[in-house]
Amino acid sequence: MTQHLAPIEGASPVDTALSETVVRIVDLRRRFGQTPAVDGVSLTVRKGEVLGIIGRSGAGKSTLIRCLNGLERPDSGQIFVEGREITGLSERDLQPLRRRIGMIFQHFNLLSAKTVEENVALPLKIEGQSRDERLRRAAELLELVGLADKAKAYPAALSGGQKQRVGIARALAARPAVLLSDEATSALDPETTRSILALLKDINQKLGLTILLITHEMEVVRSIADRVAVIDAGRIVEEGPVWSIFADPRTEVTRSLLAGIRPQLPQAIATRLTGVGREAILRVDIAGEAARRPLLQELATSVPGRFRLVHGGIDTIQGEPVGTLFLGIDTASRGIAETIEFLNARKARVEVLGYVTDNA
Template sequence: MNQHVSWAEAGAAETRGGDVVRIVDLKRQFGGTAAVDGISLSVRKGEILGIIGRSGAGKSTLIRCLNGLERPDEGQIFVEGREITGLGERDLQPLRRRIGMIFQHFNLLSAKTVEENVALPLKIEGRSKAERLARAAELLDLVGLADKARAYPASLSGGQKQRVGIARALAARPALLLSDEATSALDPETTRSILSLLKDINQRLGLTILLITHEMEVIRTVADRVAVIDAGKIVEEGQVWSVFADPQADVTRSLLAGIRPQLPEAIAARLGKAGREAILRVDVAGEAARRPLLQELATAIPGRFRLVHGGIDHIQGEPVGTLFVGVQTTDGRVAEIIDFLNARDTRVEVLGHVSDDV
């Protein structure tokens, strides 16, 4: 039986409605350091899963284990229902045709034209020149570069180079697209256009994408689900809006600090243990963020309180926000206000007190 056909046809049947990738208790050490330390994770068919962590957290090692460039010390990796960790180099070749890869620094061949770069995986497969060029033209049209087919990479912008990289990754019609920090070398505007392209490809082709990044803004923009990795372990996992609304791990809260509302530094610097106004942080999501929470509070508990700072964002169609509320301590109703807010599915934290207006 032709090995390539068995991966593409039988694998697609096994994953229909299920997992394209399943990782079970994966471990990989370098010397005495555990780069991947017991990770278990699934990537569902048709979803975009974001894996985020700081530099050195183990993201790159994990993705290299997935495409067979690293051998794990322990654990299992299933791709389209097949266990791959014991495969030799020859048997890994059909697997790699099922996995497309886009890179941070594009990895284009400078001596080849754009269409030749895109068609290269098909040339390696032994496809005819007519088939290669037809597929390259189709993909360049998909990524908006139909007019650049005969250009060379040196004449392209960074965003155009990454679009070529995406087209090349799709050439062999993969079941899974791996994106390793694909937007890290791009400016913010170009990053947004590339993320929009990935989301469009995901929706139009039903392509499963595993996205490695250290930027929460990337996760917020494009991912369906997020897994946070720290010191080789998955420390938090869930729907993107849910994790953003109520992060549990310290590393997640740290990664979110740049894009969630934060108490202004001028106010934070003046917080103390006592004062005539308590500053509350109120995290809201879902139904709690849709209701007129402060209006309800003012009706139920008359007294002096005010909105100091904050805002509401929408992630995956769900409202998620943080409000900083100042409550007068002289009324003696701070605990009552906190109980009222907690009863409405918010998360409330007393950050401290200030002595005068801020």
């Protein structure tokens, strides 16, 4: 169907308070045989920022994070952590730097024979800290993640959410500069996922901790991230503030990832769409100032003729209103071109999805 597009209002630049760069990736490449797993990725993560890297399975997310924590050697490109280039370091030189990178995993990776406090304190034992120092730090972190009463318990006695909280506490033990989360909520139920994401956001705000999230779930990005980068076939195909990407996804892969949480045209209408009919079905994407206006009221008074709201609504992401509306426009009584022109003038992105012969 014909598309009529207008750009949604642009996103604000990242807050200048986040100007200090913690991680910088420059033209990173890693191949396995003839297959490029990471194909020219460049990214910057600023102090105190939560960056979500999202993509389908096999998109290159895990390879990217393994390059970042030094478990995978890139073929070319550069990775800087707190200004230090790490891609050429020996395994010995990488060890102290890895302590600046905390890691939480999908399947927790706790040692079953050690207590909760011993698991949390393990990175400090490897550092050579005294037992008293280790246990004092473990107690602080277990208090932070809400598990102070589980210090002497073993992982087998914990729920999945509690195990992940222990994993988060362990990742924070050495006071890292950046926390990497590799699908950390994928094995958890929705309620536990929400609690873990709330904990990560709380830690981000309390400690000013930089977090890099690897995920295939857009809901995770929406809940916690400041900025999102979409990776596909080893390349970053789209990047920006979360609200802006949700409001105006520019690539098919992003639209596909968003399909489960953005309003979609009801199937009963979608299956009846044709190339002609007495009612045009429009998709209208709005954000920012356009979403704050009484858009439908203004449309009704400015362009003569009948229309109806078929489906949709307005959400709030990062404090910005973001909405998708599906409108049915009576082609006999209202000019489609005039309606689109009106909406475009108000910074809406409009797409004619098709036509139906009746609106029952």
